[in-house]
Amino acid sequence: xxxxxxxxxxxxxxxxxxxxxxxxxxxxxxxxxxxxxxxxxxxxxxxxxxxxxxxxxxxxxxxxxxxxxxxxxxxxxxxxxxxxxxxxxxxxxxxxxxxxxxxxxxxxxxxxxxxxxxxxxxxxxxxxxxxxxxxxxxxxxxxxxxxxxxxxxxxxxxxxxxxxxxxxxxxxxxxxxxxxxxxxxxxxxxxxxxxxxxxxxxxxxxxxxxxxxxxxxxxxxxxxxxxxxxxxxxxxxxxxxxxxxxxxxxxxxxxxxxxxxxxxxxxxxxxxxxxxxxxxxxxxxxxxxxx
Amino acid sequence: xxxxxxxxxxxxxxxxxxxxxxxxxxxxxxxxxxxxxxxxxxxxxxxxxxxxxxxxxxxxxxxxxxxxxxxxxxxxxxxxxxxxxxxxxxxxxxxxxxxxxxxxxxxxxxxxxxxxxxxxxxxxxxxxxxxxxxxxxxxxxxxxxxxxxxxxxxxxxxxxxxxxxxxxxxxxxxxxxxxxxxxxxxxxxxxxxxxxxxxxxxxxxxxxxxxxxxxxxxxxxxxxxxxxxxxxxxxxxxxxxxxxxxxxxxxxxxxxxxxxxxxxxxxxxxxxxxxxxxxxxxxxxxxxxxxxxxxxxxxxxxxxxxxxxxxxxxxx
Numbered sequence: 001x002x003x004x005x006x007x008x009x010x011x012x013x014x015x016x017x018x019x020x021x022x023x024x025x026x027x028x029x030x031x032x033x034x035x036x037x038x039x040x041x042x043x044x045x046x047x048x049x050x051x052x053x054x055x056x057x058x059x060x061x062x063x064x065x066x067x068x069x070x071x072x073x074x075x076x077x078x079x080x081x082x083x084x085x086x087x088x089x090x091x092x093x094x095x096x097x098x099x100x101x102x103x104x105x106x107x108x109x110x111x112x113x114x115x116x117x118x119x120x121x122x123x124x125x126x127x128x129x130x131x132x133x134x135x136x137x138x139x140x141x142x143x144x145x146x147x148x149x150x151x152x153x154x155x156x157x158x159x160x161x162x163x164x165x166x167x168x169x170x171x172x173x174x175x176x177x178x179x180x181x182x183x184x185x186x187x188x189x190x191x192x193x194x195x196x197x198x199x200x201x202x203x204x205x206x207x208x209x210x211x212x213x214x215x216x217x218x219x220x221x222x223x224x225x226x227x228x229x230x231x232x233x234x235x236x237x238x239x240x241x242x243x244x245x246x247x248x249x250x251x252x253x254x255x256x257x258x259x260x261x262x263x264x265x266x267x268x269x270x271x272x273x274x275x276x277x278x279x280x281x282x283x284x285x286x287x288x289x290x291x
Numbered sequence: 292x293x294x295x296x297x298x299x300x301x302x303x304x305x306x307x308x309x310x311x312x313x314x315x316x317x318x319x320x321x322x323x324x325x326x327x328x329x330x331x332x333x334x335x336x337x338x339x340x341x342x343x344x345x346x347x348x349x350x351x352x353x354x355x356x357x358x359x360x361x362x363x364x365x366x367x368x369x370x371x372x373x374x375x376x377x378x379x380x381x382x383x384x385x386x387x388x389x390x391x392x393x394x395x396x397x398x399x400x401x402x403x404x405x406x407x408x409x410x411x412x413x414x415x416x417x418x419x420x421x422x423x424x425x426x427x428x429x430x431x432x433x434x435x436x437x438x439x440x441x442x443x444x445x446x447x448x449x450x451x452x453x454x455x456x457x458x459x460x461x462x463x464x465x466x467x468x469x470x471x472x473x474x475x476x477x478x479x480x481x482x483x484x485x486x487x488x489x490x491x492x493x494x495x496x497x498x499x500x501x502x503x504x505x506x507x508x509x510x511x512x513x514x515x516x517x518x519x520x521x522x523x524x525x526x527x528x529x530x531x532x533x534x535x536x537x538x539x540x541x542x543x544x545x546x547x548x549x550x551x552x553x554x555x556x557x558x559x560x561x562x563x564x565x566x567x568x569x570x571x572x573x574x575x576x577x578x579x580x581x582x583x584x585x586x587x588x589x590x591x592x593x594x595x596x597x598x599x600x601x602x603x604x605x606x607x
């Protein structure tokens with residue numbers, strides 16, 4: 001097949017921008033699944049919940065979606081902490097987290113989606129902001145601002161999380177908690193509290209990612225399901241719990257998806273993530289940068 | 292084993308004769324859906340309840356069975372009982388492949404992969420024009436069919452097939468539960484590492500479970516295009532199959548074959564009623580909330596609650 005160079009270049013750039021955003025969606029899963037060993041498959045549902053809140057506040061009060069996402073951090077942190085508390089008391093403590101914990105999160109995913117359908121309907125919703133329409137042209141490359149702004153916001157968010165995790169005591173405790181709870185207790189940190197904080201952070205990040213998602217594309221309640229395959233593929237490919245690995249894997253998936261969509265049509269794009277996931281699981285289960 | 296099979300077949304025949312005597316088309320339609328859920332829930336439980344591995348992709352296996360019927364209907368038409376066998380084989384093979392790729396790793400990978408499987412198979416079907424693509428496929432079912440000189444309506448025929456499949460699935464589930472296979476499954480559920488260390492061939496057992504479970508789901512899906520008449524990807528891959536086939540065993544109880552049966556009859560009937568009287572979105576919301584409530588409050592389901600009650604009474 002003869003591939004036009006400018007089309008390819010544009011597809012790669014769009015993929016990198018998309019990848020930056022994917023990194024933000026996956027960051028929360030990297031914490032909950034990669035570090036805490038909690039298989040929160042309801043993560044995309046919280047992302048979509050964030051999208052709808054951003055939509056609701058943006059349309060009714062005209063607040064910028066990125067500003068909304070920052071305002072949403074504390075309530076979503078509290079929500080995440082609450083969900084973890086329920087999970088801990090009902091499943092982790094009883095030692096039944098494998099089967100019933102998964103069913104619990106699946107139920108949450110489902111309930112959130114159906115509730116959003118009942119409240120907002122199945123129509124696509126979008127937000128309004130000054131950066132939605134225009135784009136920057138550099139040579140033959142088009143950079144639409146509605147991709148560039150979320151990507152930069154996502155990368156900033158990703159950087160902040162990385163700093164929190166690697167530089168603060170709490171962050172290091174989060175990395176340690178799934179490896180050795182006893183050692184953590186000897187360092188005077190309560191593992192349950194640390195996990196609660198970490199899960200709260202992961203859900204707060206999901207809300208921000210949701211606000212960014214609705215800038216990039218219109219959202220309807222079942223969009224979240226497409227992201228389940230994506231976030232776990234990125235998380236596994238990057239190596240569980242490795243933040244730099246997550247970023248690289250997100251960019252890689254973004255580029256491959258974008259190229260697939262450009263040359264084979266967008267209806268094939270969802271299959272890419274799954275292909276990645278299966279190939280990774282089959283050939284390199286530890287991920288790209290796995291230890 | 293033989294006794295149970297005879298009883299199950301007798302109950303099945305009694306239901307069939309009873310339904311034939313009443314002979315109301317709506318009754319066939321409604322009970323077909325409930326029986327289909329009994330098969331799906333039982334199939335899910337072979338892997339989920341006995342082995343402790345969660346399959347979120349029931350809809351994918353179900354749709355695989357349905358779409359292999361659509362494909363064969365166009366390519367070279369076969370009678371529905373053969374289609375059920377083919378659907379079972381196709382879904383069983385996919386189950387085996389999925390299991391082989393993911394079950395060597397931690398258990399949660401399998402769950403995640405099944406979730407993604409539904410999305411990808413839906414993508415493939417949407418892009419495959421031969422089976423209708425995103426537009427969907429029409430299957431015109433005959434009005435009636437002759438069996439052994441007896442002329443019955445087609446919906447009664449489908450109902451009878453699904454009833455037979457239900458009986459087979461229940462007998463299989465109970466047989467597995469009480470065989471060496473079932474005990475092997477239980478060791479995996481309780482402590483896989485210890486089982487492996489004791490010489491239980493865990494990977495082989497898990498692969499048997501995924502294959503059987505996938506095959507029964509595919510068989511439940513195979514007659515579906517004939518039942519519904521018009522099959523489109525969003526109905527075949529609908530989330531309601533995934534959520535119901537998890538919720539029904541979880542609510543009924545996962546440790547024995549009775550649980551999925553009780554859960555499916557209860558939830559299935561309630562949903563048939565709610566879909567007619569309220570709305571289908573609200574009824575799905577109720578299923579989701581019940582699932583969450585049951586896994587938190589009654590982890591062993593209705594069967595577990597009843598057993599506890601009986602045990603408490605015996606102690607008194």
